[in-house]
Amino acid sequence: MANELPxxxxxxxxxxxxxxxxxxxxxxxxxxKISGQLRVEGKIExxxxxxxxxxxxxxxxxxxxxxxxxxxxxxxxxxxPLFWCEKRDCGENSLWANEVxxxxxxxxxxxxxxxxxxxxxxxxxxxxxxxxxxxxxxxxRAYLHVEEFVAAAPLSEVLPTPATVLRELRSNGKxxxxxxxxxxxxxxxxxxxxxxxxxSTLRVSLTGAQAEAWREQLGKAGVRTAxxxxxxxPATGLHVELxx
Numbered sequence: 001m002a003n004e005l006p007x008x009x010x011x012x013x014x015x016x017x018x019x020x021x022x023x024x025x026x027x028x029x030x031x032x033k034i035s036g037q038l039r040v041e042g043k044i045e046x047x048x049x050x051x052x053x054x055x056x057x058x059x060x061x062x063x064x065x066x067x068x069x070x071x072x073x074x075x076x077x078x079x080x081p082l083f084w085c086e087k088r089d090c091g092e093n094s095l096w097a098n099e100v101x102x103x104x105x106x107x108x109x110x111x112x113x114x115x116x117x118x119x120x121x122x123x124x125x126x127x128x129x130x131x132x133x134x135x136x137x138x139x140x141r142a143y144l145h146v147e148e149f150v151a152a153a154p155l156s157e158v159l160p161t162p163a164t165v166l167r168e169l170r171s172n173g174k175x176x177x178x179x180x181x182x183x184x185x186x187x188x189x190x191x192x193x194x195x196x197x198x199x200s201t202l203r204v205s206l207t208g209a210q211a212e213a214w215r216e217q218l219g220k221a222g223v224r225t226a227x228x229x230x231x232x233x234p235a236t237g238l239h240v241e242l243x244x
Contacts, residue, residue: 004077005130005146006070011055014106014143019051024149026118026131027100028083028161030091038099040091044082044118044129044158052147054106063142067115067134070144074130078122080177082129084164086115096133106143109135120158122178127151159187165195169202175240183210184217192240193221200224203243207231214238 029041057066075081088111090096096114097107113136121128133145160168169175180188196202196218204227206214211230219225231241 005053005148006073006132007053007146008055008057008061008066008070008144010058010061011066011144012058013053014056015052015054015103017050017052019049019150021048021152022050023047024050025100026083026129026149028118028158030085030089031095031100032091033095038095042083042161044155046149046151046153046155048127048149048151050147050149052101052145054103054143054145056106057142057144059140061142063113063134063136063144064115066142066144067117067132070132070146071117071119074119074132075172075176078125078178079119079130080122080160080175081164081168082118082120082158082160084117084167087112090114090116093135097135101133101145101147103145107133107135107145109137113137120155126179127153127155129155157187159191162191162195162198165191166198169195169204169240169242170199173242173244176235176237177239178237180238181209181236184214189214189217189221193218193223196223196227200227203227203229205229205231205241205243207233207235207239207241208237210238211235 026044027040032039093111093114097104101107115134118131129149131147136142215228
């Protein structure tokens with residue numbers, strides 16, 4: 001494994017599961033149960049090697065803090081979020097604890113005290129997914145669950161959700177898509193246009209070899225071109241920066 005998974009400082013490992021092959025389903029939307037059936041807007045379903053570690057955080061460290069630090073470490077390693085939710089936007093905690101991660105002992109808590117992110121690695125590791133799930137229990141104990149999935153067969157193109165792209169842009173101030181080095185693809189143009197139009201007050205700069213082409217295509221897809229500038233800094237693939 002080229003990149004290390006993040007481990008929160010001073011945390012205690014309370015559950016560790018070594019790599020084993022299994023069928024895995026990762027949600028790309030809030031979890032709900034309707035008439036006894038698990039319902040989710042989108043999902044990734046694949047077979048591969050799954051390994052995980054669950055950490056109990058020291059009392060002085062909040063779940064939000066540990067989640068944010070682990071997420072930033074993962075993104076600095078290269079990769080981008082496919083789905084990112086916080087609190088009640090994630091849906092029902094009991095479904096995450098029991099059905100997604102099958103770890104109710106440590107991951108059961110309040111719907112309002114959870115966060116989840118699913119990231120896809122870039123480049124040669126693009127068939128690897130990493131997920132983070134944080135929860136604070138009623139007794140104020142906080143946990144961070146870190147899971148890695150290495151697909152047995154190449155994963156198809158999976159796009160982030162528009163809300164995830166917007167959350168990332170607002171939180172990080174930027175988007176990095178190293179794999180988008182060629183001509184703008186229509187699926188990504190549509191996704192970025194939908195994401196940017198969720199908040200029409202945002203202005204961004206685009207950098208990369210095809211930045212001008214991206215600006216033109218995003219304009220055709222309905223983003224006002226006055227909101228789009230072309231930057232001059234070199235960038236791998238497509239780099240989008242929020243203009244504050």
